[in-house]
Amino acid sequence: MLLMTIIEYIRQPWPWYxxxxxxxxIMVVLIFFGRSxxxxxxxxxxxxxxxxxxxxxxxxxxxxxxxxxxxxxxxTVAGGFIASHWLSSPGALQLSxxxxxxxxxxxxxxxxxxxxxxxxxxxxxxxxxxxxxxxIGGFLVGFGSRxxxxxxxxxxxxxxxxxxxxxxxxxxxFFIGGLIMTHLLYPLIFVR
Amino acid sequence: MIKGIKYILTGILFGxxxxxxxxxxxxxxxxxxxxxxxxxxxxxxxxxxxxxLITLLIKRYQLKDIKGATITFSDxxxxxxxxxxxxxxxxxxxxxxxxxxxxxFVLLGQGFPVMLxxxxxxxxxxxxxxxxxxxxxH
Numbered sequence: 001m002l003l004m005t006i007i008e009y010i011r012q013p014w015p016w017y018x019x020x021x022x023x024x025x026i027m028v029v030l031i032f033f034g035r036s037x038x039x040x041x042x043x044x045x046x047x048x049x050x051x052x053x054x055x056x057x058x059x060x061x062x063x064x065x066x067x068x069x070x071x072x073x074x075x076t077v078a079g080g081f082i083a084s085h086w087l088s089s090p091g092a093l094q095l096s097x098x099x100x101x102x103x104x105x106x107x108x109x110x111x112x113x114x115x116x117x118x119x120x121x122x123x124x125x126x127x128x129x130x131x132x133x134x135x136i137g138g139f140l141v142g143f144g145s146r147x148x149x150x151x152x153x154x155x156x157x158x159x160x161x162x163x164x165x166x167x168x169x170x171x172x173x174f175f176i177g178g179l180i181m182t183h184l185l186y187p188l189i190f191v192r
Numbered sequence: 193m194i195k196g197i198k199y200i201l202t203g204i205l206f207g208x209x210x211x212x213x214x215x216x217x218x219x220x221x222x223x224x225x226x227x228x229x230x231x232x233x234x235x236x237x238x239x240x241x242x243x244x245l246i247t248l249l250i251k252r253y254q255l256k257d258i259k260g261a262t263i264t265f266s267d268x269x270x271x272x273x274x275x276x277x278x279x280x281x282x283x284x285x286x287x288x289x290x291x292x293x294x295x296x297f298v299l300l301g302q303g304f305p306v307m308l309x310x311x312x313x314x315x316x317x318x319x320x321x322x323x324x325x326x327x328x329x330h
Contacts, residue, residue: 010212013214016213016230016231016232016234016238017238018213019239020213020235020236020238020239020241021238021239021242022209024242024243024246026209027239027243028246031257031263032257033199033202033258039293039294040293040318043318044318047322056319056323058322059322067196068196068199071200071203072199072200073203074203075199075203075205075206076210076298076301077301078207078301079203079205079211080207080210080211080216080301080302081207081303082204082301083211083298084211084301084302084303089212093214093220095219095220098226099219099223099229102222110219114217114218114299114304115217115304116218116219119218120218125306134306134309135312135313136285137285137288137289138309138312138313139313140285140313141282141289141296141314142293142316142320142321143282143285143318143320144279144281144282145292146318146322148274148275148277148278148279148281149268149274149275151282151293152286152292153292157236157239161243161244161247162247164268169272169275169276170275170276170279171279173275173276174282176276176279177280177283177284177285177286178225178286179225180283180284181225181286182225183225189288
């Protein structure tokens with residue numbers, strides 16, 4: 001009974017301060033394990049495991065020291081599965097009305113889910129637009145995070161927590177890029 | 193293998209936290225880049241505020257990790273070109289896919305198979321950086 005009550009409680013969408021605290025806790029746990037919190041370096045490790053080091057020196061590094069991070073990454077996939085199967089919120093996502101309107105103007109309908117099925121359903125793979133958003137978007141994330149030396153976890157959480165000016169510059173870059181995409185490029189991409 | 197289990201468990205917790213925080217939501221990222229909700233700013237801001245405090249305490253009291261080694265933090269190499277340029281490129285992708293590297297994998301677990309294409313793109317992007325990095329300003 002108590003367990004059910006706890007699960008019911010966890011199932012509600014979490015307020016930002018609970019989530020923020022929990023994310024900081026993950027960083028702290030990894031620090032006490034003698035590691036550092038950074039997800040995007042796994043992409044480099046996977047490239048090395050696939051043999052990229054044979055041709056490109058950047059991928060010749062002690063990737064075995066990163067195995068712990070791959071286990072962490074496998075855990076995140078499992079965590080997503082657990083959350084969506086047994087801990088999903090009872091109601092629709094509480095998106096701001098202004099965002100719903102803005103997206104509607106771009107012909108993207110708010111469906112109350114995590115991501116619009118219009119763009120992230122498997123049917124997206126049947127359209128050129130779907131491939132652009134998913135493939136090129138992923139490419140930019142992978143290229144940019146390695147060029148910047150980290151992503152949201154490595155720079156925005158770990159780096160800023162350690163008061164690193166380079167991380168602040170990177171995070172400013174994340175936002176400049178995000179604003180350009182949202183306000184200048186979205187109207188071109190989603191013109192219909 | 194036993195030693196590895198704690199990383200898997202931490203990852204599972206992280207995946208659940210990212211899901212329940214809605215930081216994995218494409219909609220929430222759009223809301224953030226349109227400045228239409230405090231949610232993501234409060235989330236990142238509170239995580240960083242607590243992170244700064246704990247990092248300071250760890251340094252101040254020279255705390256040790258579970259292996260008994262004093263915890264050290266490495267500084268990021270100085271510069272701005274790579275951070276700004278790389279950051280902007282990353283931001284373009286973040287707003288397009290609505291997901292940064294952690295959430296890409298969380299969403300795969302949530303049942304979005306199209307994330308495999310995003311992961312393939314991200315791996316290709318990482319590989320491309322490795323190939324041309326010496327020709328880029330850092």
